[in-house]
Amino acid sequence: MSLKFRSAAVFIIFLMLPGFGSIERLFAPSSDLWPYWEAHNPDDHRTIDHVAWDRLLAKYLIVNDTGANKFRYADVTADDRAMLQEYLSFLQALEISRYNRAVQFAYWVNLYNALTIDVVLLHYPTESIRDIDTSPGFLADGPWGEKPVVVEGHALSLNDIEHRILRPIWRDPRIHYVVNCASIGCPDLQPKAFRAATLEADMDFAARSYVNDPRGVTVEYEWISISKIYDWFVEDFGGTEESVRDHLIYYAKPALADALRRHPRLDDQHYDWSLNEPQR
Numbered sequence: 001m002s003l004k005f006r007s008a009a010v011f012i013i014f015l016m017l018p019g020f021g022s023i024e025r026l027f028a029p030s031s032d033l034w035p036y037w038e039a040h041n042p043d044d045h046r047t048i049d050h051v052a053w054d055r056l057l058a059k060y061l062i063v064n065d066t067g068a069n070k071f072r073y074a075d076v077t078a079d080d081r082a083m084l085q086e087y088l089s090f091l092q093a094l095e096i097s098r099y100n101r102a103v104q105f106a107y108w109v110n111l112y113n114a115l116t117i118d119v120v121l122l123h124y125p126t127e128s129i130r131d132i133d134t135s136p137g138f139l140a141d142g143p144w145g146e147k148p149v150v151v152e153g154h155a156l157s158l159n160d161i162e163h164r165i166l167r168p169i170w171r172d173p174r175i176h177y178v179v180n181c182a183s184i185g186c187p188d189l190q191p192k193a194f195r196a197a198t199l200e201a202d203m204d205f206a207a208r209s210y211v212n213d214p215r216g217v218t219v220e221y222e223w224i225s226i227s228k229i230y231d232w233f234v235e236d237f238g239g240t241e242e243s244v245r246d247h248l249i250y251y252a253k254p255a256l257a258d259a260l261r262r263h264p265r266l267d268d269q270h271y272d273w274s275l276n277e278p279q280r
Helices: 003-016 023-027 051-060 078-093 101-123 158-170 196-211 241-251 254-262
Strands: 149-151 154-156 217-220 223-227 268-270
Touching (some): 078 149, 101 149, 101 158, 196 241
């Protein structure tokens, strides 16, 4: 075995070991700017009406103090499904590039989350969003590559919204706490629409809620397991295991922060792809 091949093999084996740095990171979508969506108008002070999304969340989202918030997909009526479709059509009809940055951010997050719910409803019942293999390509996994919406003449996928618009334009790790992939392991779908006026407080709340829930960080006898989100998108959390730990400490409650400081190694990763719905 050549030295070059041996080094590559050792690297791959290392990535497959439990702990921080998994082989799955190699397949996570990268941040890839779509320059068209950088356009914005800082002097624009209009708002966008997200009341329809608020109503759907208030009616069907079960908010839990611990564990994931659950969406009652099985109970959505035909009228409410029509309201969701109308809300998505309303968002697609807007010329979002003419709004200010804060309004744009809330728009893209709400569009992503509402579209995710719509995709699941279209294929419901399903045990996991990953089973909705509508993305193009032979090895399609999930619906994230499909382009079901059109904004300003551009067909968009969920991946486009998250990885080509939100992540590269705003460069804020809290993005991962506010976009919801309809899974138990994901940060919660929040009980109200995001709005420009309350973005900072709402994003910090989402970050603290997830970090301090076992889905974000679990500590058992000094063994620390973190969500795979921190590995898949490590570049957004500073690029290193140390920077991820610093991020977690910043949002952690005192007891969890102390545990993270005492134990420098992030030992394992976890994620539950089960659909975020109540047990049927």
